Amino acid sequence: MSVFKARVKEFEDALAENEIDLSYLRQLCFNGIPDVKSLRPRCWKLLLGYLGTNRESWNETLTKKRALYRQFIEELVLPPGLKEAHTLDARNGCLNDHPLSEGAESAWNIFFNDNEFLLQIDKDVRRLCPDISFFQQPTEYPCDIVVNSNGERRLHQRVVPSVLKAANVERKGLGITKINLITKRSEETYEAMEEGQEAHWEVVQRILFLYAKLNPGQSYVQGMNEIVGPIYYVMASDPDPDYREHAEADCFFCFTALMAEVRDFFIKTLDDSEGGIKNMMKRLSQMLQERDLQIYEHLKSQELHPQYYSFRIQRDQILQNDFASNVKLLQNYPFMDINVVLSKAVSLSYENCFHPH
Amino acid sequence: MEDYKFLFKIVLVGNAGVGKTCLVRRFTQGLFPPGQGATIGVDFMIKTVEVDGDKIKLQIWDTAGQERFRSITQSYYRSAHALILVYDISCQPTFDCLPDWLREIQEYANCKVLKILVGNKTDRDDREIPTQIGEEFAKQHDMYFLETSAKEAENVERLFYEIAAELIDQARRKDGTSAVNKNSMDAIGLGSLGTKASQNSCCSGFNSNSNQCTS
Numbered sequence: 414m415s416v417f418k419a420r421v422k423e424f425e426d427a428l429a430e431n432e433i434d435l436s437y438l439r440q441l442c443f444n445g446i447p448d449v450k451s452l453r454p455r456c457w458k459l460l461l462g463y464l465g466t467n468r469e470s471w472n473e474t475l476t477k478k479r480a481l482y483r484q485f486i487e488e489l490v491l492p493p494g495l496k497e498a499h500t501l502d503a504r505n506g507c508l509n510d511h512p513l514s515e516g517a518e519s520a521w522n523i524f525f526n527d528n529e530f531l532l533q534i535d536k537d538v539r540r541l542c543p544d545i546s547f548f549q550q551p552t553e554y555p556c557d558i559v560v561n562s563n564g565e566r567r568l569h570q571r572v573v574p575s576v577l578k579a580a581n582v583e584r585k586g587l588g589i590t591k592i593n594l595i596t597k598r599s600e601e602t603y604e605a606m607e608e609g610q611e612a613h614w615e616v617v618q619r620i621l622f623l624y625a626k627l628n629p630g631q632s633y634v635q636g637m638n639e640i641v642g643p644i645y646y647v648m649a650s651d652p653d654p655d656y657r658e659h660a661e662a663d664c665f666f667c668f669t670a671l672m673a674e675v676r677d678f679f680i681k682t683l684d685d686s687e688g689g690i691k692n693m694m695k696r697l698s699q700m701l702q703e704r705d706l707q708i709y710e711h712l713k714s715q716e717l718h719p720q721y722y723s724f725r726i727q728r729d730q731i732l733q734n735d736f737a738s739n740v741k742l743l744q745n746y747p748f749m750d751i752n753v754v755l756s757k758a759v760s761l762s763y764e765n766c767f768h769p770h
Numbered sequence: 771m772e773d774y775k776f777l778f779k780i781v782l783v784g785n786a787g788v789g790k791t792c793l794v795r796r797f798t799q800g801l802f803p804p805g806q807g808a809t810i811g812v813d814f815m816i817k818t819v820e821v822d823g824d825k826i827k828l829q830i831w832d833t834a835g836q837e838r839f840r841s842i843t844q845s846y847y848r849s850a851h852a853l854i855l856v857y858d859i860s861c862q863p864t865f866d867c868l869p870d871w872l873r874e875i876q877e878y879a880n881c882k883v884l885k886i887l888v889g890n891k892t893d894r895d896d897r898e899i900p901t902q903i904g905e906e907f908a909k910q911h912d913m914y915f916l917e918t919s920a921k922e923a924e925n926v927e928r929l930f931y932e933i934a935a936e937l938i939d940q941a942r943r944k945d946g947t948s949a950v951n952k953n954s955m956d957a958i959g960l961g962s963l964g965t966k967a968s969q970n971s972c973c974s975g976f977n978s979n980s981n982q983c984t985s
Contacts, residue, residue: 478841481838481841484838489810518805518807626810626811627810627811627812627839627842628811628812628842629810629811629812629813630812630813630814630815630831630832631812631814666841669841669842669845670845672845673845673846673848673849676849677849682816682829683777683829686777686827687777
């Protein structure tokens, strides 16, 4: 048996247990999950706690959660006109809700507030992972209540930018008028699909919108798109069609579980706190100072702050480069074996636990 | 950089309509909104208080009581330093559900989380749960107990200040190892995923490393 086949078998055996050993599975996954069968989406669901370790509980969990997600779409993804306006009006006996209402509970007011973060989501998902065409492609399993709603439940339709047509008019000496229609579009972004279809980016948009609606304290923050993207990609590429069909719901709950771990990085008021992003970067730069003074001093002398190098760094090149090339360099992810980075991270944190500074 | 000594996360849970949002708004904004609608998902507010001369930042997560939001609200339990479990003293069913809530807390929260039982709406004259019953329940389940009225602003300040004081005490007792002291530099959070797993067996939940980051 080849090494690869043996490795796949290890995964299959671990997943076949009635009661799955999560710490063993985590160990296996640490070195990467083979990209065959449904191994990766299955393992991610388990590691994120979406599926329990008891296989028998899976069917019930999935049925329940997927139905719940559908309920969220039905209730939260629709413009105010469609919502039966019985709740408020019947109770208070007041005038009907209207688009200019500023009441905190006005469906219209909520609608306009929602559109503010929706606009940001829209910008971010229309250029999600541009290296692959996946997100621009139509999904095999569009959400029926959305794609057959005459656009009413299509989120991006709420924030369609409207552009007035403009032209430059030049008049030359002999009475020749030259009209230059300005047709240049600012940036190329993903297009929406026709009625009855939807693209993967539209699905991701809905996931992020619902997350923001259901977590109003946190709402949407740029960067969440980069987290949800890969999860959705993995779920929606599951070779098992029974799972692939529910990629959206499954992704939503996996994303929710992951956000519970990293939430503080996405809350502005916590930036300076213990678990906040600024403090994390400060710790990183302190660690760099302790472990690699040369690069630390070099970055410091070029005034390259932790926020520039926290996410990507190529040591040797940085040492040789001047400021301008380094800024350029730090804007792109270097090609690297992520497992090397992760292993190093674990060994460093291990050292820190037992030899705290 | 804002100057405060500690940051604590407090999560309010309990049945729909017991007054969680009103308690939070009374405390953070000093108002009692009549006709407060049902909370969707999880919202949060921040208030900085001063205890013994120290500035303490309280981050208060207000959760929806409705069953259908449970899978969202659960994801907030684990990072909480304190959990306030609220029932309505004029509504027996909200008290009867307390054991279910405790199971939730047991399953999702850090095992060392500070738990406070709160009987809200003492302004109402149709009380169904005598104070003593609430008190006993709290005692049995190792929780602090307080009755409040968000409407009359009774005991609301006291509730949050006492929680703050107790959490400060806990943090001080743990001395420099406290994860809530923003100046401490010990290993926390995702950075240590995959290590130290054997130390904590008392907490369930998917991440076996849970206590080291929040306790």
